Amino acid sequence: MAEEKYIGYEFKEETGINEIDSKGEVLIHKKSGARIVLVNNNDDNKVFSIAFKTPPEDSTGLPHILEHSVLCGSRKFPSKEPFVELAKGSLNTFLNAMTFPDKTMYPVASRNEKDFFNLMDVYLDAVFFPNIYKYPEIFKQEGWHYEIVDSDHPRLEISGVVYNEMKGAYSTPEELLMRKVQETLYPNTPYAHDSGGDPEKIPELTYERFIKFHKRYYHPSNAYIYAYGNINKSKFLDFIDREYLSNFDREYIKSDIPLQNPLGSLREYEFLYPISKGESELDKTYFSLNFSIGTATDPVLTMAFSIIEYLLLETPASPLKNALIKEGIGKDVFGVFESSLLQPHFSIVIKNSNGDKKTMFKKVVFDTLNNLVKNGIDKKLIEASINIFEFKLREADYRGLPKGLVYHIKMMESWLYDSDPFIHLRYDSHLI
Incomplete structure (x- = not known):
């Protein structure tokens, strides 16, 4: 009987998610193969998102350029800038698109149901029926093209929205x-x-x-569709089926991401970044030690390392940060635990240092970590870190971002890799 709950959909699972006071449902659209998750609750700030697995084949920025380009007009919404028009005229509480290392997401949010469905319509039409096929100039505009600059001394330069954006990113040492x-x-x-x-x-x-790339990856069989809040579920599912998903047949799309085998030993790399002409190189060196940590589908491990990163490097009492600062290796220390990949990584970074401090940096990090393993970490610091982490989870204050959007991003850290979409939202058992 459960399989017939929604016409056109295969009903896979229904489960409570007590931590966010919600009920989750997992569905598959029978004709197109699209994956759907509904997170139902009383939140009136409704969130819709469609994501695609988009593993890059090179560093040309294809997923990023496509993310920009599909929002430059579509079959039903031919305006060259529907995104700009929505930003001005919609009642949205969030409107954006995001390129990650292995996925591209198109989320919107609104408290107004009519507006919510309109936003959803614009985004679905954009990703499935974009104007990029009719107007190749969209690719040139958003990706790259040549243009003549300086009328007095004409010369050709490369320009483009994404090209210029990434030139800025590559001039920022921490991003690079x-x-x-x-x-x-x-x-x-x-x-x-x-x-x-x-x-x-x-x-x-x-x-x-x-x-x-668009033909290959922007198909419902490679899509992850998400709706959150006090959604009219039947209306939502009927709409996406009738207007979009029923236009496609299920396909096999090869988008698997392989695991990286262990590298075997510590490897060292050196890269350059630009500074201003005439600027001194003194105190401009960055060092980082980086470790691949399991897989994102292990919720206990990823939560543990989120807490460990905070404990070691973000508090006034953080032992690793204090050890590095005490030795005068650099002016600042920070940590990164990046969990939005199949294989998360943990980075220890020191900035405003100098090249002759490399050996000391490694020694202090490993000596400090070995000492903590041997003698333990202050239990009060551990308890305080866990308590702060738990408070942040329960408070769910995401600096103006809709909660439902943040939950979706967390869900994709397992759902994208064919695991339970709710494992990162169920944190109570991990904190016991």
Whole structure:
């Protein structure tokens, strides 16, 4: 009887998610193969999102350029800038699109039901029926093109929305560092490539490959559709079936992401980043030690390392941060636990240092960690860190972002890899 709950859909699961006072439902659209999760509760700030698994094949920024381009008009909404018009005229509480290392997401949120369905309509039409097929100039505008600059001394320069955006990103040392961390930790996987785009590689992308990527990955069989809040479920499911999903037949889309085998030993890499002409190189060095940590589908491990990163590097009493600062290796220390990949990574970073401090940096990190393993960590610091982490989870204050959006991002850390979409939302048992 459960399988017939929604016409056109295979009903897979219904479960309570007590931590966020919600009920979760997992469905598959029978004709197209689209995956759907409904998170039902009394929150009137409704969230819709459609995501696609988009592992990059190189560093031309294809997933990023496509994310921009599909929002430049579509079959039902031919305006060149529907995104801008929505931002001005909609009652949305969130409106954006995001390119991650292995997925692309299109989320919207609104408290008004009519507005919510309109936003959803615009986004679904954009991803499935974009104007990129009719107007190749969209690719040039959002990706890259040549333009003549300086009328007095004309010359050709490369420009483009994503190209210019990534030139800025690649001039920021911390952003560039994190890109290189991913590239070197996972050299035999799609994570070795920059989904956002390396400015040196972006001009290698052709319109033909751009279109091929859309045809391959922007299909319901490769889609993850999410709705959150006090949604009229039947109306929602009927709408996406009638208007979009029923137009497609199920396909097999090869988008699997392989695991990176262990590298075997500590490897060292050195990269350069730009500074201003005439600027001193003194105190401009960054060091990082980086570790691949299990898989994102292990909720206990990912939660533990989120707490460990905070405990070691973010509090006034953090033992690793204090040890590095005490030795005068650099002016600042921070940690990163990146869990939005199949294989998360943990990074210890020191900034405003100098090249001759590399050996000391490694020694202090490993000596401190070995000492903590041998003698233990202050129990009060552990308890305080867990309590703070738990408070943040229960408070669910995400600095203006809709809660439902943050929950979706967390869900994708398991759902994208064919695991239970709710494991990262069920945290009570992990904190006992």
